[in-house]
Amino acid sequence: MAIGIEGDAKVWRRRTPLAQIAIWAAWLAGASIFLACWQLISEKTIWPFVLDAPAQAADLAARMVPPDWSFMAKLWRPLWETVNIATLGTAIGVLVAIPVAYCAARNTTPSAILARPLALFIIVSSRSINSLIWALMLVTIVGPGVLAGILAIGLRSIGFCAKLLYEAIEEIDASQVEAVRATGASNAQVTAYGIVPQVMPAFAGVLVFRWDINIRESTVLGLLRPWC
Amino acid sequence: MTAAAAVSRRWRPPPLIKRAWLRWLLGLGGVIYLGLAFGTTEVNWARVWEGLPRGARFIAAFFPPDFTSRWGEIVEGIAESIWMTVVSTVVGIAISIPVGIGAARNIAPAPVFYLCRAFLALSRSFQEVILAIFFVKLFGFGPFAGFVTLAFATIGFYGKLLAEDIEDMHPAQAEAVRATGAGFLQWINFGVQPQVMPRMIGLGLYRLDINFRESAVLGIVGAGGIGATLNTSFERYEFDSAAAILLIIIGLVMLAEYCSGYLREWVR
Numbered sequence: 001m002a003i004g005i006e007g008d009a010k011v012w013r014r015r016t017p018l019a020q021i022a023i024w025a026a027w028l029a030g031a032s033i034f035l036a037c038w039q040l041i042s043e044k045t046i047w048p049f050v051l052d053a054p055a056q057a058a059d060l061a062a063r064m065v066p067p068d069w070s071f072m073a074k075l076w077r078p079l080w081e082t083v084n085i086a087t088l089g090t091a092i093g094v095l096v097a098i099p100v101a102y103c104a105a106r107n108t109t110p111s112a113i114l115a116r117p118l119a120l121f122i123i124v125s126s127r128s129i130n131s132l133i134w135a136l137m138l139v140t141i142v143g144p145g146v147l148a149g150i151l152a153i154g155l156r157s158i159g160f161c162a163k164l165l166y167e168a169i170e171e172i173d174a175s176q177v178e179a180v181r182a183t184g185a186s187n188a189q190v191t192a193y194g195i196v197p198q199v200m201p202a203f204a205g206v207l208v209f210r211w212d213i214n215i216r217e218s219t220v221l222g223l224l225r226p227w228c
Numbered sequence: 229m230t231a232a233a234a235v236s237r238r239w240r241p242p243p244l245i246k247r248a249w250l251r252w253l254l255g256l257g258g259v260i261y262l263g264l265a266f267g268t269t270e271v272n273w274a275r276v277w278e279g280l281p282r283g284a285r286f287i288a289a290f291f292p293p294d295f296t297s298r299w300g301e302i303v304e305g306i307a308e309s310i311w312m313t314v315v316s317t318v319v320g321i322a323i324s325i326p327v328g329i330g331a332a333r334n335i336a337p338a339p340v341f342y343l344c345r346a347f348l349a350l351s352r353s354f355q356e357v358i359l360a361i362f363f364v365k366l367f368g369f370g371p372f373a374g375f376v377t378l379a380f381a382t383i384g385f386y387g388k389l390l391a392e393d394i395e396d397m398h399p400a401q402a403e404a405v406r407a408t409g410a411g412f413l414q415w416i417n418f419g420v421q422p423q424v425m426p427r428m429i430g431l432g433l434y435r436l437d438i439n440f441r442e443s444a445v446l447g448i449v450g451a452g453g454i455g456a457t458l459n460t461s462f463e464r465y466e467f468d469s470a471a472a473i474l475l476i477i478i479g480l481v482m483l484a485e486y487c488s489g490y491l492r493e494w495v496r
Contacts, residue, residue, distance in 0.1 A: 034318045037311040041371045044308070044452070049368030056366050084265045128481040129474065132357065132445040136462050137470075141283035143275035150269075193241070200244075220357040223449065 078222070085149040085221065086214035092150065093157025094207060100158060101165035108169055108195065119162070126159030131217045149221045153214050160213075161206050168202035169195065286467045293475055294468035298461065302473055305454035306480070309443040312374045312453055316443075317436045319375075320382025327383060328390030329416065335394060348391070351384035356442045360451040371452030378439045378446075385438075389431055390424065397423045433488035440484055444477050 002016040015023070103109050104119035135152035142148050172195060180194035245251040295302070330336045330344035354362075356377055363373040363380075397420060405419030447455025454473060461469040 030318075034314060037314045040307075040311045041315060041375055045370050045372040046368055050372055052368075053366045060362075060365060080268065084269060087261075088265060088269075124482065125478060128441065128478045130441060130445045132448060133458065133474070133477075136448070136459065137286065140462055140465070141279045141286060143272055143279055145272060145275075146269050147271045147276065216355050220355050223357065 081146055081149075082218045082222075083215065085146060085153055085218040086211060088150045089153025089218070090157055090207065090211045090214050092154030093210065094161050096154070096158045097161035097165060100162040101169060104162060104166040105169035107172070107174070108191075119166075123159045123162050123166075126155055126157075127163065128159075129156070131156035132220065132223075135221050149218060152221060153218055156217070157210050157214060161210055164206045165199065165203060168199045168206075172198040282465075286471075289467035289471045290475075292468075293472035294466075295472045298457070298466070298469045298472075301457050302454070302469075302476065305447065305457040305473075306476060308371050309440065309447075309453040309455075312371050312378060312443045312446075313436060313440045316375045316378035317382060317432070317439050320379040320439075321386055321432055321435070323379070324383040324387035324390060328387040329394065329420075331387060331391035332394035334397075334399070335416075335420070344387070344391075348384055348387045351380050352388065356381050357445065357449060360446045360449050364450050369450045369452075374443060374446045374451035374453055377451060378442060381442070382435055382439065386428075386431065386435055390428060393424045393427055394420060430488075430492040433491055437481070437484045437488055441477075441481060 002013045004011045004013040100119045100122055103115040104123060106112070106116070109116045109119070131152050134155050135148055138148040138151050142151065176198065177190060177194035180190050185193065243251060245254065327344050327347060330340045331348055333341055336344065359380060360373060360377040363376045367373045367376060401423060402415065402419035406415050410418065443453045443455075444458070445455045447453040447457070448459050450456070454477065458470060458473045461467075461473065
């Protein structure tokens with residue numbers, strides 16, 4: 001907060017002059033970056049095609065209405081395959097994600113030096129590559145088809161599920177785990193009765209959420225089929 | 229009460245689903261579905277077998293990846309992705325601010341609220357790649373279509389979260405500003421904006437991150453960016469160039485995540 005002088009009256013100002021200049025400079029820098037990027041895009045754009053858009057939209061709309069329902073007969077099988085890709089992919093992703101999450105969570109990891117960084121690396125690399133890129137790789141390796149889709153969705157899901165799951169494991173109530181351990185339970189029993197019931201709701205949520213995302217993702221994976 | 233009866237009463241964990249018939253029905257349904265799904269999935273094992281050496285070659289291509297032979301195209305593609313990301317995030321957020329304010333129940337009148345909510349729902353309901361195909365048809369090939377796609381997707385994401393954040397704000401502060409006789413814009417600027425700002429800056433950075441990841445695949449359908457280069461190198465089986473591009477993408481995504489985490493800490 002600062003005080004400015006206007007004539008001989010004191011006026012409330014929100015910021016000191018220096019802060020005002022710094023903010024102004026930050027806005028200037030941001031706006032310049034934006035305009036520079038915009039100019040580079042504009043150079044690469046063929047403007048007549050862009051200006052043509054209303055005509056293209058009208059063409060698209062005219063050809064889309066009415067929808068050709070007789071085509072539905074050919075769609076049932078791809079639809080079934082799409083759902084299968086999403087479900088089986090989610091299943092694979094979750095099955096791999098469980099041990100990864102177990103290794104990545106600070107309170108359950110078997111070794112913080114070896115297993116945890118490895119698990120975190122798996123999570124990051126799975127998350128930073130889009131499922132279309134995974135599919136691009138897998139199509140060249142296992143050939144086009146449902147299998148490539150399932151594996152791509154599965155590989156992509158590992159990171160997401162493992163990340164949310166390991167955060168849930170880290171947030172569990174330690175006193176319950178200790179209570180189970182105090183009864184003389186072995187490590188496996190502690191996991192089964194102390195940890196699993198606590199993360200179960202989060203697990204169910206993650207599973208359904210990822211399945212929902214995967215249905216959308218698997219609808220676009222089919223785009224990669226033509227070229228192989 | 230005999231000792232034998234006490235021994236046979238062993239404790240069992242309670243089942244997840246209490247009603248027995250529902251438990252069996254769900255289990256049986258699951259098994260039947262999985263059987264059908266596996267049964268109808270056609271896998272060409274001969275082709276998979278044939279592709280395995282190719283997979284090995286692909287993994288081998290990471291050691292070392294070939295940055296040099298397609299360097300020019302890689303740089304151009306990455307630069308294009310970055311421009312698209314920056315411009316689309318800025319434009320998307322700029323448009324989503326009025327839409328988000330309009331979609332907040334405690335600020336906007338009912339007709340505006342329903343209109344803005346409908347618009348947000350519409351822009352969230354399509355996958356980016358499908359939108360990109362649509363916009364490539366409208367605007368022609370190139371980064372402009374990618375820019376429009378990402379900006380459109382940004383509006384849905386950012387507008388919805390902004391609206392929800394405004395709905396969760398503390399009404400007392402906003403009312404105090406209103407009580408001083410502030411006009412609508414002053415009210416938004418001094419009563420509402422300071423409350424939602426820290427979270428919105430964090431979300432803006434997060435969206436920048438998402439837009440960069442998405443811009444890496446839009447090229448596959450012709451909407452500009454690094455995706456086109458990546459697609460070409462896979463098509464020509466130039467795995468060492470593809471490996472180089474993938475490593476650059478992973479590196480940039482991790483850099484963006486690190487920077488945005490740092491910036492978010494700083495804003496808070």
